[in-house]
Amino acid sequence: MTTLLLKNILLDGRTTNILIKDGLFADLNAAADAAADSIYDASGEAIVPSFFNTHTHAAMTLLRGYADDMELFTWLNDHIWPFEAKMTAQDIYNGSRLAVLEMIRSGTTFFCDMYWMMEETAKAVEEMGIRAALGVTLMDRLGEEKIAADLRFLESWKSPCANRVELAIAPHAVYTAGPELLERCAQAARSNGQRLTIHVSETRQEVEDCIRARGMSPVRWLDKLGVLGPNVIAAHCVYVDPEEMDIMAERGVTVAHNPCSNMKLASGIFPAAKFAASGCNITIGTDGTSSNNNLDMREEMKFASLLAKVSNNSETLPAQEAFKWATANGAKAFGLNAGVIEKSALADAVLLDLSNERLTPNYNLVSNWVYAADSRAISGVLCDGRFVMHKGIVENEEEILAKARESVARLAG
Numbered sequence: 089m090t091t092l093l094l095k096n097i098l099l100d101g102r103t104t105n106i107l108i109k110d111g112l113f114a115d116l117n118a119a120a121d122a123a124a125d126s127i128y129d130a131s132g133e134a135i136v137p138s139f140f141n142t143h144t145h146a147a148m149t150l151l152r153g154y155a156d157d158m159e160l161f162t163w164l165n166d167h168i169w170p171f172e173a174k175m176t177a178q179d180i181y182n183g184s185r186l187a188v189l190e191m192i193r194s195g196t197t198f199f200c201d202m203y204w205m206m207e208e209t210a211k212a213v214e215e216m217g218i219r220a221a222l223g224v225t226l227m228d229r230l231g232e233e234k235i236a237a238d239l240r241f242l243e244s245w246k247s248p249c250a251n252r253v254e255l256a257i258a259p260h261a262v263y264t265a266g267p268e269l270l271e272r273c274a275q276a277a278r279s280n281g282q283r284l285t286i287h288v289s290e291t292r293q294e295v296e297d298c299i300r301a302r303g304m305s306p307v308r309w310l311d312k313l314g315v316l317g318p319n320v321i322a323a324h325c326v327y328v329d330p331e332e333m334d335i336m337a338e339r340g341v342t343v344a345h346n347p348c349s350n351m352k353l354a355s356g357i358f359p360a361a362k363f364a365a366s367g368c369n370i371t372i373g374t375d376g377t378s379s380n381n382n383l384d385m386r387e388e389m390k391f392a393s394l395l396a397k398v399s400n401n402s403e404t405l406p407a408q409e410a411f412k413w414a415t416a417n418g419a420k421a422f423g424l425n426a427g428v429i430e431k432s433a434l435a436d437a438v439l440l441d442l443s444n445e446r447l448t449p450n451y452n453l454v455s456n457w458v459y460a461a462d463s464r465a466i467s468g469v470l471c472d473g474r475f476v477m478h479k480g481i482v483e484n485e486e487e488i489l490a491k492a493r494e495s496v497a498r499l500a501g
């Protein structure tokens with residue numbers, strides 16, 4: 089059993105001592121002299137839940153700034169996919185470590201990924217101490233041999249850190265995965281007990297093409313194929329009508345809203361107010377760093393809230409709700425008792441330095457955190473009861489950056 093005592097820490101407006109035991113919050117009102125293996129004096133710091141990023145492509149950090157300012161299909165076909173074809177396992181590992189470093193520094197302790205060579209990203213996550221659901225990407229163009237091998241990998245692979253790292257099945261989208269592959273993915277996810285994550289109705293063109301090819305919109309098409317269920321995380325969902333929202337709510341689908349990516353690629357405006365009223369579990373994702381271009385969930389919350397307001401009214405998506413989308417709702421989608429600072433919840437959290445100028449004055453910490461701060465305010469990050477960033481330091485930072493630069497020199501050179 090390992091224990092950690094956080095002394096003199098601000099929690100929900102009051103100063104307390106928090107005892108963490110075996111990765112869980114054990115006591116939120118511990119005695120100042122409670123016995124613990126290690127003690128951290130958090131005077132002048134506040135604790136808030138860490139972020140759960142429900143849609144990203146981690147190793148795309150290597151493509152940050154590589155191709156900007158174009159629409160989705162040109163961006164994918166002419167720039168992203170040709171670059172990715174050159175990436176080796178080492179590159180995926182290096183890019184994933186860069187991503188995890190950035191996530192830790194910006195307060196994220198969980199991400200749902202969709203990318204290639206997931207065993208490499210798994211290694212990065214296992215070593216660096218955070219959590220992930222790693223989506224193995226499937227598309228028809230991979231060919232039957234590769235698809236069958238990936239499905240076997242999904243069925244048999246298990247992380248040595250299974251409490252933190254799991255696989256998910258990630259058919260890319262309805263325009264890259266035909267009905268047979270989508271049905272196989274849904275079946276595999278059910279029999280392996282895994283989550284299924286997919287891009288859904290990201291652009292108007294995707295919806296129009298689907299109606300032309302399948303006679304119905306992507307949400308209806310996925311429902312017809314039996315894909316939708318409580319294990320599904322649907323990314324984007326920009327062009328979803330009220331009837332489709334009802335279908336998604338009824339099936340228990342989680343939505344991953346990606347405001348920065350949707351704005352940068354001019355994909356469209358997520359119908360936040362209608363979705364919030366639909367009963368769907370709504371979460372936030374950053375998408376990859378070549379359509380964002382960072383993995384900063386705090387920034388993403390602010391964009392989500394501002395976009396919701398400008399497309400509806402100023403009362404839409406208040407700070408507290410945006411914060412919940414980025415934390416507790418994301419944890420819930422992955423069956424994790426986390427995203428809250430409560431007894432028995434997973435001890436995943438961010439420590440904020442209250443002397444930071446953007447947290448001053450501190451009328452309302454959540455308001456400051458969503459609207460005012462940036463990640464410089466983060467002094468520490470805990471995952472599974474362990475510091476993954478301690479007093480501003482993440483282990484091996486210099487080496488991680490050097491390795492990422494090495495990969496990029498080869499790939500882009």
Ligand SMILES: [Zn+2]
Pocket residue numbers: 143144145287323375376
């Ligand atoms: Zn994406």
